[in-house]
Amino acid sequence: MNSLVLVFIGVGMMIGGYLLYSRFLGSKVYQLSDRYRTPAHTMTDGVDYVPTNKFVLWGHHFTSVAGAAPIVGPAVAVIWGWLPAFLWVTIGTVFIAGMHDLGTLWASQRHKGQSIGTLSGRYIGNRGRNLFLVVIFLLLLMVVAAFAVVISNLLVSTPTAVIPTWGAIVVALFIGQAIYRFKWNLPLVSVVGVVVLYALMIIGDRFPIVLPDSILGMSPNAFWIIVLFLYGGIASLLPVWVLLQPRDYINGLQLFVGLGILYGSFLLTAPTIVAPAYNANVPEGTPPIWPLLFVTIACGAISGFHGIVSSGTSAKQLDKETDARFVGYFGAVGEGLLALGTIVATTAGFRTIADWEAIYTAFNKGGVNAFVEGGGNLMNQGLGIPPSLSATILATMAVLFAATTMDTGVRLQRFVVQEIGEIMGVKLGAVAATGVVVVVALALTFSAGGDGSGGMLIWPLFGTTNQLMAALSLSIICVILTRLRRPTWPVLIPLLFVLVVSLWAAVVQVRGFWDAQNWLLLIIDLVIIVAAVWVTIEAFAAMKRARSEDPVVWSDEDTDAPAPVAATADQKL
Structure with a gap:
């Protein structure tokens, strides 16, 4: 089968989802309004809250x-x-991931940029919040x-990839100063930043940095x-506009250019899917596709980690509430496009x-290496990029994606530790x-x-924990x-769908840990399952109570959405 069929169907679904479904969510469900003053304006501090x-x-x-x-999951799941x-990447991105990311961003910025864990305390009780924080802490620990x-x-x-990876930090520091201190033209700064990053990749390809066996x-x-970790700790303490935000911005542009190069190679080579x-006839020891597919591919279809980011950092920087549709939903589309590109590259x-x-x-056995090898082959065939440089570009993409998530994860984990x-x-x-x-x-x-x-x-627990967090x-x-x-x-x-498949997968893992006598993962998995089930029960009880109570009306003049009185104390079920 020609891979371009998947490319056109997948890209068409995701763009259609942003243009149509996200518009429905923004107008009918979340009712985004430009009149509402976001926390970035009402609570500006120049560190975390920055329009x-x-x-x-x-x-x-x-x-x-x-x-x-979104590279590792699809590269393994194929x-x-x-x-x-x-099917999971495309349908998940359009109807689940975009809705989830937009929803958590909307809910947080309507509550002074509070985390989803804090919101659980406001709406289902302190006991639910405490259990929620356990899941969040473990998930962030796995990620970083x-x-x-x-x-x-x-x-x-x-x-x-060493030179472009660390050189990106220097570029980000200059971009932060150029945008916020010197007020330079954003498009010009963006173009210069991307050009410098790709120049660093060429330099890195010519001058690889190989460390000695012992340092x-x-x-x-x-x-x-x-x-x-030293870098992540320092980055988490700096004002968000100095390093974290410009680093992520320029990396996002560079990575989107990288996606363009990858998709361009698809168009020029029109490769046949051999998988x-x-x-x-999966290899012996491969787990069952149901329900493991839905936790193996998390980012790229639906990911609980996104909700932590939306309500941890992004909600504090939202300039206008209507921007949430572009930032949240289209952010999920960008990840879906990366997951789709990974599927094509690895098959x-x-x-x-x-x-x-x-x-x-x-x-x-697939993972990042399969993505780098398969994608590198296509870039060499379609665009004539030398295999070494192709591998450098794709490996740098993977490193920068992981690095930006790691430094944001350290910052988010700091918020969680302070809340605990x-x-x-x-x-x-x-x-x-x-x-x-x-x-x-x-x-x-x-x-x-x-x-x-x-x-x-504890990484084997990431898939189920991440999806339970989303639920x-x-x-x-x-x-x-x-x-x-x-x-x-x-x-x-x-x-309901994500909750069922995630709990199902968690139970399957419990049995596997028991058979392997892996008591550490068994205990942690059981703790996560109990916490998730408990929070879910309290959440559904809160929904039932909410239906019998007077409706709440949010005004665009409110700087903090009113919390229900009944949700401020633990509820006996």
Whole structure:
């Protein structure tokens, strides 16, 4: 089958979703209004609350939520065949991911930019909030620890990506000053920034940085991990406009250009998909497609991590409420396009089915390497880009996606630690909270040895935890919409589906951990399941109460949406 069929259908669905479905959500469900003054204006502090151009904020949001997951997930999931992965990515992006990301962004900025965890306390009770924070803390810990390992592995395996990866930070610092301090023309700054980034890739391809086998007694992987956490800690403390926001913005542009190059190679080569539509002969040990497909591909279809970003950083920078549609929904579309490109690269980027099967010898054998190899082959054939430079471009894309997610994750984890401290009666400053985040993440990362592989210890739980987090966020949105007497079906139907498949997958994993006698993951998985079920029950009880209470009306003059009185205390079910 010609891969262009998938490209045109997939891209058409996602663009149609933004133009049509997101418009319906914005006008009928979330009822976005330009008259409402966002927290970025009412609570401006120059650090976290900063009114931001919607294109700049989109770049920050898109690269923060994307990470390496929309590459890793689809690149692994095509082992079951390209058709299931394609259907989940396209349908999930249009009807679930965009709605979820837009909804969490809308709900947060209507409540002073508060996190989705805090909103759970307002709408379903303090007990639900505490359990919610447990899930959020574990999810963020998985992200920052695992992505540090992923980035370090790529920097070691693809040394040509070292210069553009770290050079992007210097470029971002200049862009932040140019936009906010010197007020230079945004399009001009954007073009110059992208050109410099791609020039750094060419330089990196010519001058790879290969570290010695031992640096200060550490392996290259361990050295990069420590440097990454030091950077993440510093970045989380700086005002968002200095580094985090411009870094994400310019990376977003660069990554979209990279997607353009990748899709351009599809158009010029029109490669044939060599992988089966449905693979009935999966390697031994491959888990069942139901329900594992829906947690293997998280980012790119629906991801709970997006709700944490939307309500953690993006909601504090929204200039106008109507910008939420572009930032939230179109941010999900950007990730869906990356996931779709990954599916094509990993199924049509090989000459024969034998070449494809040589990569997919076992579950989890695809991943980023399959994306880099398959996509690099297509870029070489279609655009004549040398294989080494193609690999550098794609590896840098993966690293920058992961790095922007990691530094945003450290900042978000700092907020969570501070919130947990307040619950426990301990007030933690930004530096102290960041120190806690970095120490805990480093302890996990090096818990299995000096190579830093411990960062992947709890990663097998990411898929189910991430999707359960999405279901919990959707449940909070459902409670809010119920109180406002607005349509809930666009949220409730995806909520029920994601909740069922996520809990199903979590139970499957419990059995696998029991058989493997992996007691650590077994206990953590059970804790997550209990917390998720408990929060869900309280959320549905809150919806039931909301239907019997007087509806709430939000005014565009309100700077903080009123919370229901009944939701401020724990409810006995």
